[in-house]
Each structure stands twice: as C-alpha cells, then as structure tokens.
Amino acid sequence: MRVLAVALAAALFMFGTTTAAPTVTGNADVVIKNTHPLIHHNGRWDKSPGTWWAGSGFKIRVQDLKELKLKLGEHTTAPLVSLGVSVNYEPFFQVNASEGTNVIPLSNKSVMENTMLPSKPSVVRINVEGWQNNRMNLEEIILNPGAKLLKYTPSKLAFQFIGDSLSAVSVGSGSQGQFLPEGVDQAWTFLTGENFKAEHNVNAQPGAALKDIVSYGNQHxxxxxxxxxxxTGYYYTPDHNYTTPWNFARDQPEPTHIVIHIGANDASQNVTADDFVETYLSFLQRLRKLYLFQPIFIFTPWGWPAADGTVSYYYEGQYQRIVNTRVQSGDIRTYLVDTTGWVTWDDVFPDNTHPNVAGHAKIANLFSKWLEAWGLLPLDSWSTPLSPS
Incomplete structure (x- = not known):
C-alpha cells in the first residue's frame, strides 16, 4: 500500500509539469492540479490562482466524464461564489460553490448520453457569474476514475468586451435593479460570444466611469x-487590497474583436463632454498599442427608456466625434455602432432602467445582426469538437 501511495503522489506531482493527459486507472479519482497545461483559463486570474472580473473561468475537454468536483481554496468568496456551468455547449446553468470540495452536477441530457459512449469527449466550461463576490480560488479539478483530460482548442473568434453595469451585471433577483438571475451569463456581451461560437472576456465594472475617478464605490x-x-472589488477584499498589472500575453487566444460600451457613469458624475472625449481617445490610444489590427467597435448609448416611450441620452454626438477623430488620425479600424432604438421600456427593469433578461437577449441578437451585416459571420461549429480527435 505504501508503494502505491508513493507512486500515486508522484503521478499527481507530475500533473503540474507535464503536457501528458493525466489518467489514473483503477478506482482512484483523477486529480488535476490547477497548473496543468491542459486547463484552458479565460479571463483574469491572480497567482493564487483566483478569478477577478465577471465571466473569468476555465474550460476542459474530458474523455469518459461521469463525475466532476472542484476543490476551491481559502480565497474563494465566502459563503459562496456563483458559477456558470455549461456542458457540451448546452446553455449555462448556475452552481453555488464554496471553499472545499464541490460536486459540479452534469445534469444535461447530452452529458448523460455522452458518458455511455466513452469514445466521445465532453467539453465543460465554468465561469464566475458576478462582477462582485466572484472569487473562485481553484486548487484542483477532480474527475471520476478512468477519465482522461484532453486538449481544449479555443475558438478562432475571441471578443473582448469593455464597459460598465450595462455590460456586466451581478447575480440576484430581477426585483433588485440591474441584477440578473445568472449574472454575466445572461448579459448581451456573453450572449453575443455564444451566438458566434467565440471565446469572450468581459471586463466591465458596474458603477465605474471611464475616467479614472471615484464613482459609486469604485476607487478607479x-x-x-x-x-x-x-x-475594482480589490479595494474591499482584505486579503488582496492591491492591484497588479495584467500581462496581456496571458489572453489566449488574443482578442480578435474589441467592443466598448461605456459613459453612463461619467455622465452621472458630471464629467464634461470634452473631458469624456479626451479620456476616451487616450484610452483608445493605449488599447491600440495592445491590439494593433483588431477592429474596435464603439457603442453609442441606447439611453434610458421611460414608461411614456421617451428615451433620454447622454453625450449625444460625442461618440461619433470620438470615432471620427480616430479615423482622421489613420485608425480606419474603429467603428461606430449606433444603438439608438435598441432598448425600450419593455426591455428594462422599471426601477433603474437597466436591461432585463429579455432585454439583454434582444441587444445580443441586434448586435449579432449588426456584426453579420458588417461582415463577421458566426462559426459553423465550436473549435473543440465533441468527438475523438
């Protein structure tokens, strides 16, 4: 028994240092360390490793998958973090997890059929749903005996979304303002990525202005x-109340399309139109150093609908001014997305006029049609197949 234990410990140690797919035969669970190269991380993770920003998570491809557990560490949000789980590209469903070992249900019909056919791999995607209370401190992924971790191939399309509460929403009930039951997984940003069978990162902070000012609890x-x-939740996280530069080389694949919808909180904080335009142009200059050739899509505000059918707007004409300035400077890959009329009273929560579940789905469909007219078509299939390689 001691010899077996030593051999097993050695095998588990090797998971973090080899590209070979880990498999443990017999009745032992297959334990995958968080450093294993076959785990595809998306979004932003710190060194613990723990997630930040809504939608950050990981993706794995597993042959003969029957059971899945996540062992989460002490930096996980207490008492729980809400995770979105999708198996075999089925719609995401919510699982609440906490520090310790968590059983992740594989309840989709496609998985139940898949586990009866070991030659067919399964693809599992897991992300944090909230823009706050969104720390998943991943230590280990635990699979059933006989399961085999395979390579996940990212999509050829990758969206980078940047914005505020209109692009990333928290988890909660619809009666609580902009909250959606499944957080960012029901937001137009996330849904657009799904429509195109693309990878998608969402860096959007409710309450934050584009300008670097204190705004609605955001320190930056x-x-x-x-x-x-x-x-910006770092400020309220006792074990992590500092910021570290993000290494954009970790965004794999590199974003192919950049989408920005922001400005509502700048207007609420009385940032002048000229100041906002200057801030936006400086931000775009920094982005261009990262994304040399990618198209950048700049949303105009869809505004704040009212029950009487009227819509109030902010910074009218300024977004066109921003795009015109960029194009005149030679940046012909910056485009204006005019969202006027996209959102009506029926599409928002009445207490604060943020899009509701149906409203976000509507925005995602309208933007998807806009992109198709622009020339970007959805992929025919996901890059990681549900069949043997």
Missing part, C-alpha cells in the same frame, strides 16, 4: 482598472 475608472489583474 475603467481607463485605469482595465490594465490591472483585479477588478
């Missing part, structure tokens, strides 16, 4: 925080 604006690993 998105023009500062976007370049950091942590979201």
């Amino acid at each position: 604006g998105v023009s500062y925080q976007y370049f950091k690993t942590e979201d």
Whole structure:
C-alpha cells in the first residue's frame, strides 16, 4: 500500500509539469492540479490562482466524464461564489460553490448520453457569474476514475468586451435593479460570444466611469482598472487590497474583436463632454498599442427608456466625434455602432432602467445582426469538437 501511495503522489506531482493527459486507472479519482497545461483559463486570474472580473473561468475537454468536483481554496468568496456551468455547449446553468470540495452536477441530457459512449469527449466550461463576490480560488479539478483530460482548442473568434453595469451585471433577483438571475451569463456581451461560437472576456465594472475617478464605490475608472489583474472589488477584499498589472500575453487566444460600451457613469458624475472625449481617445490610444489590427467597435448609448416611450441620452454626438477623430488620425479600424432604438421600456427593469433578461437577449441578437451585416459571420461549429480527435 505504501508503494502505491508513493507512486500515486508522484503521478499527481507530475500533473503540474507535464503536457501528458493525466489518467489514473483503477478506482482512484483523477486529480488535476490547477497548473496543468491542459486547463484552458479565460479571463483574469491572480497567482493564487483566483478569478477577478465577471465571466473569468476555465474550460476542459474530458474523455469518459461521469463525475466532476472542484476543490476551491481559502480565497474563494465566502459563503459562496456563483458559477456558470455549461456542458457540451448546452446553455449555462448556475452552481453555488464554496471553499472545499464541490460536486459540479452534469445534469444535461447530452452529458448523460455522452458518458455511455466513452469514445466521445465532453467539453465543460465554468465561469464566475458576478462582477462582485466572484472569487473562485481553484486548487484542483477532480474527475471520476478512468477519465482522461484532453486538449481544449479555443475558438478562432475571441471578443473582448469593455464597459460598465450595462455590460456586466451581478447575480440576484430581477426585483433588485440591474441584477440578473445568472449574472454575466445572461448579459448581451456573453450572449453575443455564444451566438458566434467565440471565446469572450468581459471586463466591465458596474458603477465605474471611464475616467479614472471615484464613482459609486469604485476607487478607479475603467481607463485605469482595465490594465490591472483585479477588478475594482480589490479595494474591499482584505486579503488582496492591491492591484497588479495584467500581462496581456496571458489572453489566449488574443482578442480578435474589441467592443466598448461605456459613459453612463461619467455622465452621472458630471464629467464634461470634452473631458469624456479626451479620456476616451487616450484610452483608445493605449488599447491600440495592445491590439494593433483588431477592429474596435464603439457603442453609442441606447439611453434610458421611460414608461411614456421617451428615451433620454447622454453625450449625444460625442461618440461619433470620438470615432471620427480616430479615423482622421489613420485608425480606419474603429467603428461606430449606433444603438439608438435598441432598448425600450419593455426591455428594462422599471426601477433603474437597466436591461432585463429579455432585454439583454434582444441587444445580443441586434448586435449579432449588426456584426453579420458588417461582415463577421458566426462559426459553423465550436473549435473543440465533441468527438475523438
């Protein structure tokens, strides 16, 4: 028994240092360390490793998958973190997890059929749903005996979304303002990525202005925080109340399309139109150093609908001014997305006029049609197949 234990310990140690797919035969669970190269991380993770920003998570491809557990560490949000789980590209469903070992249900019909056919791999995608209370401190992934970790191939399309509460929402009930039951997984940003069978990162902070000012509990604006690993929740996290630069080389694959919808909180904080335009242009200059050739899509505000059918707007004409300035400077890959009329009273929560579940789905479909007219078509299939390689 001692010899077996030593051999097993050695095998588990090797998981973090080899590219071979780990498999343990017999009745022992297959334990995958968080450093294993076949885990595809998306979004932003710190060194613990722990997630920041809504939608950050990981993806794995597993042959003969029957059981899945996550062992989460002490930096996981207490008492729980809400995770979105999708198996075999089925719609995401919510699982609440906490520090310790958590059983992740594989309840989709496609998985139950898949486990009866070991030659067919399964693809599991897991992400944090909230823009706050979103720390998943991943230590180990635990699979059933006989399961085999395979390579996940990222999509050829990769969206980078940047914004505020109109792009990333927290987890909660619809009666609580902009909250959606499944957080960012029901937001137009996330849904657009799904429509195109694309990878998608969402760096959006509710309440934050683009300008680097204190706004609604955010100590920094998105023009500062976007370049950091942590979201603005770092300020309220006792074990992590600092920021570290984000290494953009870790964004794999590199984003192919950049989408920005921001400005509502700048207007609420009385940032002048000229100041906002200057801030936006400086931000775009920094982004261009990261994304040399990618198209950048700049949303105009869809505004704040009212029950009487009217819509109030902010910074009218300024987004066109921003795009015109960029194009005149030679940046012909910056585009204006005019969202006027996209959102009506029926599409928002009445207490604060943020899009509701149906409203976000509507925005995602309208933007998807806009992109198709622009020339970007959804992929025919996901890059990681549900069949043997």
